[in-house]
Amino acid sequence: MQEARLLSKTPFVVALYAAFFVLLFLVDMSGTGFAELLAPAIGSDGEGSVYARFVTSVTLSAIITLGIWLIGKLQFNAQRVTVWLIMAGLFMLFFTSFDLSFEFIQSKIWFMVSQGILTTLYISVVSISIASVLAIIGAVAKLSSNGFANGLASFYTSFFRGLPLLMQVYLIYLGLPQLGFVIDAVPAGILALSLCYGAYMTEIFRAGIESIPKGQWEAARSIGFKFGLTMRRIILPQAIPLIIPPTGNQFIAMLKDSSLVSVIGVWELMFLARTLGQKDFKHMEMLITAAMLYWILSMVLEYAQSHIERRYRKG
Amino acid sequence: MKIITRILATTLISALPFASVMAGEALDRVMDKKLLKVATDANWAPQSFLNDKNEMDGFDVNVAQEVAKRLGVEIEFVTPAWDIITAGRWSGRWDLSIGSMTPTTERAKVLTFPAVYYYTPASFVVHKDSDAQQVSDLDGKKVGVTTASVHERYLQKDLTIDAEGVPNFDYEVDTDFIKSYQSSNVVLDDLRLGNGSRLDGALTSVPTINEAMKNNYPIKPLGKPVFFEPLALAIDKGDQEFNDRLAAIVAEMRADGTLSKLSQKWYNYDYTSTQ
Numbered sequence: 001m002q003e004a005r006l007l008s009k010t011p012f013v014v015a016l017y018a019a020f021f022v023l024l025f026l027v028d029m030s031g032t033g034f035a036e037l038l039a040p041a042i043g044s045d046g047e048g049s050v051y052a053r054f055v056t057s058v059t060l061s062a063i064i065t066l067g068i069w070l071i072g073k074l075q076f077n078a079q080r081v082t083v084w085l086i087m088a089g090l091f092m093l094f095f096t097s098f099d100l101s102f103e104f105i106q107s108k109i110w111f112m113v114s115q116g117i118l119t120t121l122y123i124s125v126v127s128i129s130i131a132s133v134l135a136i137i138g139a140v141a142k143l144s145s146n147g148f149a150n151g152l153a154s155f156y157t158s159f160f161r162g163l164p165l166l167m168q169v170y171l172i173y174l175g176l177p178q179l180g181f182v183i184d185a186v187p188a189g190i191l192a193l194s195l196c197y198g199a200y201m202t203e204i205f206r207a208g209i210e211s212i213p214k215g216q217w218e219a220a221r222s223i224g225f226k227f228g229l230t231m232r233r234i235i236l237p238q239a240i241p242l243i244i245p246p247t248g249n250q251f252i253a254m255l256k257d258s259s260l261v262s263v264i265g266v267w268e269l270m271f272l273a274r275t276l277g278q279k280d281f282k283h284m285e286m287l288i289t290a291a292m293l294y295w296i297l298s299m300v301l302e303y304a305q306s307h308i309e310r311r312y313r314k315g
Numbered sequence: 316m317k318i319i320t321r322i323l324a325t326t327l328i329s330a331l332p333f334a335s336v337m338a339g340e341a342l343d344r345v346m347d348k349k350l351l352k353v354a355t356d357a358n359w360a361p362q363s364f365l366n367d368k369n370e371m372d373g374f375d376v377n378v379a380q381e382v383a384k385r386l387g388v389e390i391e392f393v394t395p396a397w398d399i400i401t402a403g404r405w406s407g408r409w410d411l412s413i414g415s416m417t418p419t420t421e422r423a424k425v426l427t428f429p430a431v432y433y434y435t436p437a438s439f440v441v442h443k444d445s446d447a448q449q450v451s452d453l454d455g456k457k458v459g460v461t462t463a464s465v466h467e468r469y470l471q472k473d474l475t476i477d478a479e480g481v482p483n484f485d486y487e488v489d490t491d492f493i494k495s496y497q498s499s500n501v502v503l504d505d506l507r508l509g510n511g512s513r514l515d516g517a518l519t520s521v522p523t524i525n526e527a528m529k530n531n532y533p534i535k536p537l538g539k540p541v542f543f544e545p546l547a548l549a550i551d552k553g554d555q556e557f558n559d560r561l562a563a564i565v566a567e568m569r570a571d572g573t574l575s576k577l578s579q580k581w582y583n584y585d586y587t588s589t590q
Contacts (some may be wrong), residue, residue, distance in 0.1 A: 023352060037410060058579075107367070108369075111369045115369070126332070142426055173399070174399065174402070174404075177404065177406035177408070178404070182407055182408060185393070185395065192406040214388075263395075263396045263399075264396065264399065265393055265394040265395035265396065265399075267394070271357075271394075272365075274498070275358055275364070275365050275394075276365055276369070277355045278357070278358050278359070278360055278364050278365070278500055279360040279361075279364040279365065279366065280530065281500065281503075281526075281527060281530040281532065283500060
């Protein structure tokens with residue numbers, strides 16, 4: 001409620017108003033659509049004149065300050081929703097100022113979803129599954145007292161966390177054929193994403209397993225459980241609730257990183273965003289559409305993620 | 316257990332032929348599978364791009380389809396990044412590149428060029444507000460090109476074109492500010508922002524410039540074309556038979572006017588010779 005208290009102090013509101021006024025006066029809004037609305041007050045020949053700049057900035061900063069003051073009066077949730085709506089509105093205004101062809105977007109969007117999103121999701125789901133398996137193996141190896149296993153695992157995490165993912169994509173796609181293994185673009189992309197994310201997730205899994213108190217291991221050993229059984233029956237069931245939420249976050253991150261495999265010619269969302277508008281020189285349309293699709297996808301997944309987190313917090 | 320061993324054995328055996336590149340292998344692969352895999356850029360209208368039906372289309376694509384038809388096989392397009400195609404060592408991932416590639420001596424070290432199928436003029440282009448009158452006015456200015464393209468090599472004064480029937484050329488611009496981009500459309504997108512805001516000029520092919528101007532880009536070509544680039548089919552090294560077969564097909568397509576017809580269709584101009 002910090003803001004609300006500040007906004008009830010008159011000097012602060014006046015300062016806010018003055019700041020907006022100065023800013024808008026310097027930016028010079030007299031050439032914009034907003035100034036046209038004020039044409040009756042300015043006169044039609046006013047564009048660029050000091051008077052026109054003065055009038056537009058006085059009015060616009062009054063509107064903005066009033067808006068902020070009104071939002072300050074609202075409850076927390078109402079504030080949140082209002083701010084979201086205003087930001088979304090400003091975004092839309094910003095995008096429409098590009099003079100985009102919505103017809104073109106409409107004609108391409110279904111293909112972007114059916115081909116692009118599907119490929120993006122498919123690559124991400126397969127990669128996160130493989131990465132999880134790699135992560136379990138890596139974490140167990142890192143925690144083991146076997147120097148050989150530990151060395152291998154720490155080398156793996158160090159290497160794949162230390163290289164840019166884009167470079168890994170190139171290395172795997174171009175490098176493996178030199179060794180005689182020719183794989184297509186999709187498997188190469190999945191391999192790169194799995195190896196890279198497997199390395200990051202090894203650390204997540206390791207931390208999850210380590211967070212289970214030593215006493216649990218000792219207790220298990222005292223009743224004769226071997227390592228594998230202890231892991232399966234005692235440690236992992238407790239560690240997995242800790243591991244799943246950060247894994248979800250990794251999945252959301254991977255969804256966007258999967259765009260890097262577009263360089264080897266996989267027709268996922270990013271590839272289509274760069275390609276579909278090419279013929280008609282409508283790149284902006286496709287880039288913005290793809291950006292929106294990524295964003296919506298992330299929001300849906302974040303929503304699911306918060307549900308999962310809540311569930312495991314309860315359990 | 317037995318079944319698993321058998322599956323393993325068959326996969327291993329079927330994977331073996333891909334492990335090494337042998338002479339005649341590419342043509343055998345194409346004819347055995349009845350499938351020609353063609354690598355092409357999906358980002359270069361009107362040569363190759365995704366059309367309204369979201370299928371590959373364009374001059375290069377049509378030429379490739381005709382080549383496949385004359386080989387009597389099906390066709391499939393793959394779209395790796397341009398620098399991956401020009402890097403060579405395709406390892407059988409695809410059989411042929413029909414992507415308006417210039418046969419430079421540098422590229423000839425890793426690829427074989429069976430035949431030149433057309434020539435495009437390359438020209439400098441500037442924003443329409445630019446007051447540059449001739450090509451040399453771009454000396455010392457910011458000029459945009461596509462990465463690993465002949466246009467980039469031209470600006471670096473390191474372009475050798477090794478093909479018959481190509482007129483000689485001089486390096487007419489002297490600049491250290493070469494900005495190179497992943498794809499040619501971004502070059503023109505940066506140029507359209509305004510004269511000198513990101514680029515003072517660009518060097519690209521005339522068909523690309525014409526296509527952009529048709530789409531109301533505020534740009535204009537500068538001076539005459541600076542060089543003609545011969546554009547060729549490319550294959551991986553080491554298959555003379557495939558090379559000869561493709562050369563014969565292109566000669567046939569040139570002789571019966573198919574190439575000219577396709578050039579007219581996509582460029583409204585016959586680019587199959589430098590005349």
